[in-house]
Amino acid sequence: MTEKGKLALYWAASCGGCEIAVLGINEKILDVAEAFDIVMWPVAVDAKVKDIEMMDDGSIDVCLFNGAIRTSEQEYMARLMRQKSKVLVAFGSCAVDGGIPALANLSDREAIFETVYGHNPSLDNPEGTRPQTETVTEDGTLHLPIFYNTVRTLAQTVDVDYFLPGCPPEPERIWDAVLAIVKGELPVVGSVIGANTTVCDSCSRTRSEKKISGFKRTWEVIPDPDICLLEQGLVCCGIATRDGCGALCPTVGSPCIGCYGANEGVDDFGARMMSALASVLDSDDPEEIARIIAEGIPDTVGNFYRFSLAGSELRRSALHVSERQPAETV
Amino acid sequence: MAETTYEPKIVAFLCNWCSYRAADLAGTSRMKYPANIRMVRVMCSGRVDPAFVLRAISKGADGVMIAGCHPGECHYQEQNYKTMRRFEMLKQTLLGFGMEEKRIRLQWASAAEGGVLAQAIRDMVDDIRALGPMNWPGNWAPDPDAEEAILALAEEHAEVMEVAR
Numbered sequence: 001m002t003e004k005g006k007l008a009l010y011w012a013a014s015c016g017g018c019e020i021a022v023l024g025i026n027e028k029i030l031d032v033a034e035a036f037d038i039v040m041w042p043v044a045v046d047a048k049v050k051d052i053e054m055m056d057d058g059s060i061d062v063c064l065f066n067g068a069i070r071t072s073e074q075e076y077m078a079r080l081m082r083q084k085s086k087v088l089v090a091f092g093s094c095a096v097d098g099g100i101p102a103l104a105n106l107s108d109r110e111a112i113f114e115t116v117y118g119h120n121p122s123l124d125n126p127e128g129t130r131p132q133t134e135t136v137t138e139d140g141t142l143h144l145p146i147f148y149n150t151v152r153t154l155a156q157t158v159d160v161d162y163f164l165p166g167c168p169p170e171p172e173r174i175w176d177a178v179l180a181i182v183k184g185e186l187p188v189v190g191s192v193i194g195a196n197t198t199v200c201d202s203c204s205r206t207r208s209e210k211k212i213s214g215f216k217r218t219w220e221v222i223p224d225p226d227i228c229l230l231e232q233g234l235v236c237c238g239i240a241t242r243d244g245c246g247a248l249c250p251t252v253g254s255p256c257i258g259c260y261g262a263n264e265g266v267d268d269f270g271a272r273m274m275s276a277l278a279s280v281l282d283s284d285d286p287e288e289i290a291r292i293i294a295e296g297i298p299d300t301v302g303n304f305y306r307f308s309l310a311g312s313e314l315r316r317s318a319l320h321v322s323e324r325q326p327a328e329t330v
Numbered sequence: 331m332a333e334t335t336y337e338p339k340i341v342a343f344l345c346n347w348c349s350y351r352a353a354d355l356a357g358t359s360r361m362k363y364p365a366n367i368r369m370v371r372v373m374c375s376g377r378v379d380p381a382f383v384l385r386a387i388s389k390g391a392d393g394v395m396i397a398g399c400h401p402g403e404c405h406y407q408e409q410n411y412k413t414m415r416r417f418e419m420l421k422q423t424l425l426g427f428g429m430e431e432k433r434i435r436l437q438w439a440s441a442a443e444g445g446v447l448a449q450a451i452r453d454m455v456d457d458i459r460a461l462g463p464m465n466w467p468g469n470w471a472p473d474p475d476a477e478e479a480i481l482a483l484a485e486e487h488a489e490v491m492e493v494a495r
Contacts, residue, residue, distance in 0.1 A: 053487055072479040079480070106426075133479065146479050150470045270423060271381035278415035284401065289418045300419070301426035313384035315470045318428035324468030 005061040007036035008052070009091070010081050011043065012067030012074040013101040013151060017168045018092035019043035019066060024171030025178075035182050036061070049077070052084055060084045062181050064091040064164070068101045068310055069152040073145035082158040087181070089193075093167040095154040097261045097269075098310025100167070102151040105309050105316035106301060108323075109149045149319070153311045163192040166244055167259035167307060173244050192242070196264035199238035199256050203247040207231065211282035215296025223253045230255075230280060235296070235303055240272035259307050268313045270304030338458040340367045341386040342395040342451075345375045347405035348440045349397035355444030363448040364455045367395070374398065376409030380420045383434065387424075387466050393433040393458045397447065400438040410438075432457040433464065 011019055020043060023029060032038075039060060040047045052060075063085035069075050082088050093099040104112060117123070117130050135142045154160050164177055177193045180186050187193065200207075207228040216233040223229055229236040229250055237258035238250055244260045262269040277297075283289050297303050305312055344350040350371045356363060372378060375398025383394045396417060404410040417436045424434055435454050439447040 049487070072473075072476050073483065075476065076480045076483045133475075143479075143482075145483075146473055146476055148473050148476065152470075268381045268384055271379060271384055274380045274416055274419040274423060278412055278419050281415050284411045284414070286414055286418060289415050290422070293418055293422050297422075299426070300423040304423060313381065313388040314427055314466065315388070317426075317469075318466070319469050321462065321465070324465050325471030325474075 004034075005036045006039050006059060007032070008038070008040035008060045008063040008081065008085065009042070010040060010063060010065045010067075010077060012065070012077065012095070012154075013070035014067035014092060014094040014099065016043055018064075018094075021092075021166075021168035021171065022064070022174060024168075025175050026171070028175060028178075032178055035178075049080070052080060055084050057083050058086050060086065062087045062089065064089050065154055066092040066095050066168075067154075068094040068098045069148070069154060069157045070101060070104075071145035071147055075157055078154060078157045087161045087186070088154075088158070089162045089164055089177070090154040090160045091164050092169055093165050093259055093261055093307045095160075096163045096165045096311065097308040098151055098153050099307050102153075102308075102310035103302065103306070105151050107317075108319060109147055113147075150316050151310050156310070161189050162186065164194065165192065165242060165259075165261045166194075170245055192264070194260075195243040197243045198263050199241045199243050199245065199247050199250065199260070202243050202245075203228075203238055203250045205229065205250060210280075212280050213282050214292045215277075217296070218255065225253065229253075233296070235273075235277065237269075237273060237303075237306075239276045240266055240269050257306055261308050261311070269308040270301070270312060273304045336459065336463060338366045338392040338455055338463070339390065340393040340395060340451075340454060340458065341391045342367050342369045342397060343372050343375065343378045343382065344369055345377075345398040345405075345410075346371055346373050348399035348403070349375070349437070349447060351441035352397075352439040352443050352447040355441065356448040357444075359444050361444055361448045363451040366455045366458075367451050374404065374406050374409045375413040376404070376406065378413065378416075380416060380423075383420060387429075387464070390465065390467055392461075392464045393435070393454060395435045395437055395450070395454060397437040397439050397450075400440055403440065429464070430461050432461060 009019060038045050040052055063081045065081055065088060069078055090096045094101055113130055117125055118128060131144055133144050133146055166173060173194050205228045206226055210231045212231060212233050214233060215235055223232050234255045236250060236255035238256040240262060241256055241258045242260040242263040249256050258269060266272045283292060344353055353369060375396055378396050386394050398410045398413055399405060401410060421434060425431060437450045
């Protein structure tokens with residue numbers, strides 16, 4: 001019997017859905033267990049950080065790392081898993097592009113603490129206690145990780161070999177990736193494991209190159225079941241989004257929100273959305289255009305960067321100028 | 331150390347048929363405009379993907395100008411209307427990112443309007459000089475204490491490891 005490979009999963013700044021999504025492959029998980037010893041899987045396996053630290057460098061064959069990097073402890077774990085793994089996969093949209101946690105990049109540490117520990121309606125914190133990175137007690141000094149101002153992607157933290165986007169990745173894509181790993185048929189390092197077509201390519205709705213006079217919010221309209229959602233005025237992100245889901249949301253009448261992130265060749269998800277939406281809008285009057293956008297897309301950044309803010313060109317909203325660190329040579 | 335005055339860096343995308351020729355005309359007519367502008371010639375203002383603008387900002391530009399033919403005069407018929415719509419989309423998104431409105435400008439300038447373009451450049455440089463440096467990459471610089479905290483964690487764990495081994 002040949003020796004089994006070693007598989008690890010890790011969970012940083014994310015909801016944990018990616019860890020559960022692995023079980024979406026159902027009974028095939030037994031095949032995975034046959035091929036691999038699972039050395040880490042926070043949601044399912046009782047392994048300690050210590051166990052990983054004691055392993056030799058590069059002794060884990062594959063690590064599926066989900067979650068963005070928000071704290072110094074997560075960065076430590078990212079470095080550790082990188083050091084111990086032959087292949088590191090950014091698993092799920094948070095690890096790939098920042099995902100939902102990265103929307104916090106529209107705020108900053110102070111503002112987040114102010115809300116969470118200062119103004120939450122359910123809060124009872126009369127002394128205004130805030131988390132401290134160091135607390136001295138009688139029994140010694142206690143440490144909490146540093147909470148970063150800016151959420152980062154995994155690849156902005158350590159070298160990443162492959163990317164498997166999705167919120168969460170669909171079971172079929174996970175299985176494809178597992179098969180590719182087991183058979184040693186992995187693509188070029190640095191590539192995304194998955195489709196390089198858009199959600200529109202999988203969508204069965206009819207497109208007619210129609211122009212629209214305005215955008216509608218989802219609650220304002222019951223969409224026609226057969227016509228392209230964008231052409232019905234809904235801000236559907238299928239045009240910019242990598243396929244992988246088979247157009248699940250548009251098929252049931254809900255606009256694509258872009259969870260698979262930018263398709264191949266798209267540098268910035270939001271930029272592609274801006275271009276695409278500008279092309280279907282039927283107005284040549286700047287004031288009217290501004291009004292249509294303000295009314296139909298009140299939260300442009302939230303709509304265009306819902307899953308990809310940390311991985312986008314701008315990465316976050318502007319801090320006050322005095323808080324910005326001096327620029328490196330640009 | 332010599333005191334240095336702040337010189338804004340502005341990236342401008344000019345269309346081949348009108349605005350770049352306007353810049354040429356400004357030059358041959360010996361009109362002056364500040365050297366703070368870095369011009370990139372594109373075939374049409376409609377070629378300017380919003381990603382170009384975002385990339386310029388993320389690389390440290392203090393402002394971005396997009397210049398093209400007047401509406402109705404586009405060499406490619408109506409692509410500058412697309413530019414107009416895209417620009418509004420981009421502007422509202424950048425406002426959402428907390429960027430000042432004056433850092434991005436859409437300027438129509440025909441091939442005969444060297445003076446118009448030169449004045450627009452002077453105005454924009456003045457506006458941005460007043461706003462000060464943007465330094466966008468400085469927004470996501472790592473926390474100064476982070477590296478120390480990570481190394482401390484590694485050291486702490488290393489001690490535990492010694493015992494465990």
